[in-house]
Amino acid sequence: MTKKILYVRSGPYKVNLSGYNLQELGLGKAFCNLGYDVDILYYSDKNDVQLIKTQKNTLRILWSKGIKLFRSGIYPTILKRKFLDQYDYVFISEYSQLMAVLLNRLHDNVYVYNGPYYNLFKLKFIEPLYDKLFVKFLNKSSKKIFCKTAMAESYLKNKGFTNTKTVGTGIDLDSYKNTHSIDEITRKLLNKMRGNKNILYVGSIIPRKNVELIIKSFVNYREKNSDSKSNLIIIGKGSKKYTTHCKSLIPKELESSVLWVEYLNNSQLKYVYDEADIFMLPSKQEIFGMVLLEAMYFGKPVIASLSAGSDILIEDGNNGYIINDENVDNWSKKIEELLENDNLRESIGEKAHNTIIEKFTWDKIVLKMEKEFRE
Template sequence: DLLYMNNQPSSNLEGIIAARMTGIKSLLHSRIETELNFFEVKAVNKWLTKMICVSEGVRESFLRQGIEPLKCSTVYNGIEAGIIPAIPPDEIRQELGLKGNELLIGSAGSLVKRKRFADLIKAMATFSSQNPEVRIQDKKNPPLPPFDKGGVGGFFNKIKCVILGDGSERELLQKEIEKNKLNDYVMLAGFKSEAISYINAMDIFILPSEREGFPRVVLEAMLMGKPVIASRIAGPLELIEEGRTGFLYNTGDVNTLSSHIAKLVSEPPLRKSLGEAGRKRVIENFSIEKYVSTVENNFAEVLKL
């Protein structure tokens, strides 16, 4: 009765055409901004019954390309509020080589170009050059004393950055780390099946992508009570309330990203308040129950058309 498809129109043209030819209803769940060609716009408008978009930003991007407004609606992704990370934060931090009161900044995702992890590495290089006292010390150098109130850290005297994930850009990112002499400071930890446990061990979460839909990883970070810094793109724009649950910056603006990092590092109470507000926002607005109910309503609506 109904063909349900995932992702962008370009990867589902066969399904759209097959549903049309066999006379059944079709519903496409689009999860990321993407450019459409003339034929794809025509296929969606003429043959697809309906499209669900994971964020208003994704929907608006399709409308700008000629998709009919009544053809697509927005259904935000949801997350299970009761998720319990399987690995304790202390174990994660020990695995990553952190000790005591060191602060952990992190990100997660496929190591591909659109994720722009090189921007995060460059921002950490800028931040560390302006605040050399925050670097993790190597064995040849004694640890630095804690910051005084006028310093950057407050309660932390060392910082480390970890990027979870694997992909085609790994070698390039490692070279960027080495070029900026950040080997003791920024690490590529590889793919982790229990990524949410690592996110739970972080103090600050960063999403530097140039294109997303409605990133679950940001939902996870906010649910874990972490302050989030993200690029100003579809998804984060609707998830993050600027200055209340996190900070936004223009994609590629490494200096502003570095400034946001410095602000959160220097203000532990702000990290706490942003994290608490973010967790509350996710629980109240992006529950898995609400998501399932809305998707089911769309199924019912399509079957009536």
């Protein structure tokens, strides 16, 4: 009989299936490839079931009405033993969500998949209370707490968790193998990129992502290399106040060299990665940084801060670069080093691609998880 997995993304926020490379779908497809049937629960304003096409076995999305409580999502419709008993294994995202506690009380094989290494979801005064009430229970009751990064595992160990294992996060290669027509917004962007050296950033325009450091570094590089044919491409959106601040850092003479795109469908990003030369991610905090996986898969040298994701993906100077400060000159010099040396870019990019293929596809990640099932 085919074994079944339920994955509950407990956050009470509706996701856009076409807007980004959702981790749960990649993980679900990989488990299907191993012979499991998988259901993924996402928050919604109505209950519905959606079948996702896979090469083998069944992958479904259970759109479920949820209750928002202190930034946690609770899903009453699945909190029944009769419903949960159809699953051999239950996954829950994040130890800090109340569903982790509730599911562990109702099912014997619950696995937590934890990303943050800082208080992302809870109000500050709730976190210590939640930890005091539930950490011992979750550590004892959960079959295993899988961690996306070494930073996440260290964070949980400091809280008292011992039943942890760092497995990483994977990339869904199917998203990039399918051919999609290039839409008009993407076409216009690609026309501006072609014939130039291109620095790329993809992500939210928020202070935590440190977008202003990207802009300052690009401006510094261009001021020292005035004849450079180079663009900075920023794909993402954020608050009007922070976006306006970031744009104010660009001198008038460089405004045409900074290309802003608020949104691209995930299917369009591969065309942009193809035209990019380097990728930057100087985040102050990350859960993982899926864009690092994407950029490295497409063979792009990455310049990143030391944060979750880069800590297990990048070997500094080998398959990418980690700069553990916010010194604009240091970031600018690394941009110059890469843009002015085609052979170096190619070598670093090739090693980056190989790292992802060899260690960080979802097929590789779920093998680590399935090993814990057997043990």
